[in-house]
Amino acid sequence: MAAEWWVHPAFQSIKLRAASYQFARSSWLEARGSKLVARTSRRVTLVRVNILYGINTVTEALKARGRNFEWIGVAKERKDIRLRRVIDECRKIGVPVRVLSREELDEIAGNAAHQGLVAATSAKQYSDLDDLVASRRGEYSLIVVLDGVEDPHNLGAILRTADAAGADGVVIPERRSAAVTAAVAKVSAGASEHLPVAKVTNISRALEELKEKDLWIVGLDERGDQTYDAVDYKMHCAIVLGAEGKGVHDLVRKHCDFLVSIPMLGKVPSLNVSVAAGVVLYEVVRQRRLDASKKS
Numbered sequence: 001m002a003a004e005w006w007v008h009p010a011f012q013s014i015k016l017r018a019a020s021y022q023f024a025r026s027s028w029l030e031a032r033g034s035k036l037v038a039r040t041s042r043r044v045t046l047v048r049v050n051i052l053y054g055i056n057t058v059t060e061a062l063k064a065r066g067r068n069f070e071w072i073g074v075a076k077e078r079k080d081i082r083l084r085r086v087i088d089e090c091r092k093i094g095v096p097v098r099v100l101s102r103e104e105l106d107e108i109a110g111n112a113a114h115q116g117l118v119a120a121t122s123a124k125q126y127s128d129l130d131d132l133v134a135s136r137r138g139e140y141s142l143i144v145v146l147d148g149v150e151d152p153h154n155l156g157a158i159l160r161t162a163d164a165a166g167a168d169g170v171v172i173p174e175r176r177s178a179a180v181t182a183a184v185a186k187v188s189a190g191a192s193e194h195l196p197v198a199k200v201t202n203i204s205r206a207l208e209e210l211k212e213k214d215l216w217i218v219g220l221d222e223r224g225d226q227t228y229d230a231v232d233y234k235m236h237c238a239i240v241l242g243a244e245g246k247g248v249h250d251l252v253r254k255h256c257d258f259l260v261s262i263p264m265l266g267k268v269p270s271l272n273v274s275v276a277a278g279v280v281l282y283e284v285v286r287q288r289r290l291d292a293s294k295k296s
Contacts, residue, residue: 049121051182055082057185062093068121073098073118138166147173154272155172171238215237216237220261220276228260233284
């Protein structure tokens with residue numbers, strides 16, 4: 001009979017058969033962030049597991065085929081058509097399906113926003129800057145560069161908007177920035193699974209590399225000398241957005257070809273960075289669609 005793992009503490013009360021993880025003796029797991037530590041009497045083995053949760057997030061991750069799926073967990077109380085489609089897709093591609101209680105799903109997801117669905121997967125695969133430039137989706141390049149956006153909800157919202165606006169990808173710094181976590185993927189409604197994201201060590205250097213590849217750099221800054229809709233975006237370009245409350249760093253500003261601002265008519269001096277991203281990106285979309293309609 002196959003041995004069983006008892007998951008502890010975040011996965012407490014869920015039994016995972018060791019045979020499915022190619023272990024032949026009893027073990028137990030201790031959840032520590034995104035790492036699961038598998039302990040036996042003879043050895044300690046680290047098993048990296050990333051948890052995704054939410055219907056849209058898991059569905060889009062399955063579609064994108066960018067992650068390896070270890071298993072999915074579904075709420076035994078939920079039997080609607082959307083969940084059935086996910087289960088059918090998993091069985092088609094050989095992903096194990098586990099039926100769990102909502103309490104167990106709450107423990108795995110770390111919250112109750114899982115919509116009755118979680119998935120244990122490999123980590124998000126980040127792209128190179130060259131990959132973003134090479135994956136141009138339209139006539140002109142459009143890359144979003146984030147200068148230290150640390151709030152996961154803002155990053156998730158920007159990824160969702162960038163994907164909807166047809167951006168080729170998003171650039172984030174390795175340090176002092178939110179990463180593409182489960183919370184970010186959930187807020188992005190799964191857009192994070194389709195949109196290439198590049199991690200770079202230095203944003204200023206990345207901007208210079210983009211310039212060498214014939215992209216113009218447009219920085220959004222409240223001190224900008226022209227409004228965001230005064231720039232002609234019918235060109236290969238990157239849109240730079242600054243950190244919450246800090247804006248674009250001075251060194252990064254110096255590498256921008258244009259500095260633009262969004263007019264503020266009320267008492268508050270600035271917009272949330274994810275909202276500002278939507279305003280500027282859809283001005284890019286508007287101009288390019290208008291140009292395309294004139295050419296057709």
